Amino acid sequence: MTTSLADVASSDAALRAFLQGLPGVDRVGADQRAAMLGTRSIKTTAKAQAIDLAISMVDLTTLEGADTAGKVRAMCAKAVRPGGDAPSVAAVCVYPDLVPVAVEALRGTGIKVASVATAFPSGRTSLEVKVSDTALAVSAGADEIDMVIDRGAFLSGQYMKVYEEIVAVKAACGAAHLKVILETGELSTYDNVRRASWLAMLAGADFIKTSTGKVSPAATPPVTLIMLEAVRDFRDATGRQIGVKPAGGIRTTKDAIKNLVLVNETAGDDWLTPDWFRLGASSLLNDLLMQRQKLATGRYAGPDYFTLD
């Protein structure tokens, strides 16, 4: 695709025509390709590297109403030194009021502080509140903002409303990176996942993210595949590279490695770094550490060897 994208968002009609004119997703084909890539086996040496790469891509997340400063501090300690000589994770992801705690705990480590904002997870509030939620998290020191799109507006065809919200939140981010959560489990069709991916990228997303982790299904392999195709095609069309973050329900080393195979086979190895691919997960890290230990020593250390996720 070499179309000029300059005027795509110049009017409601132009944006609608562009998004509705995107090629439809072959549903059966996407399911089959994702399933086929999920059966790829990898050699033991490659597996050890893949586990460390996956650890370095984790956005270690806690997004519970019961979160406390103590829990976030413990999570940050684990983010810095997950166990043994394992690498640090990419980021910790917390609610906005806990950003100062994470910033303090991670100072000087290079680990990013990500915060959900824009009335996560529903996004049901005014644009004014979404922008101020974002600005507060950024002024507290967040390096990355994970915003949710207005799925109601998207599903009722108000693409320009969604576009303008993303543009406004991106402006409030300043130097912070913006991840746009599509909440694919609420988008009904794979065509919508492709459209929402393009909409977010056109509006200035630095990353597109599958899910909040609060809705099922979340980061399924076909959905991640479609989003990886979108960032690949967007870079071909514009020269701009956008990252991808599957999040929600990624719990095992097998899940993580399947994701890395999807990246490699779909977007390509330019995306195989924490700058361009993240795994949003609250409880994946322990399994990665256990499998890492098993590969190194031939036995599991047992879950009590690691701190709890």
Ligand SMILES: O=C[C@H](O)COP(=O)(O)O
């Ligand atoms: O953004 C990340 C998600 O909230 C994590 O979801 P999870 O608890 O299913 O790993």
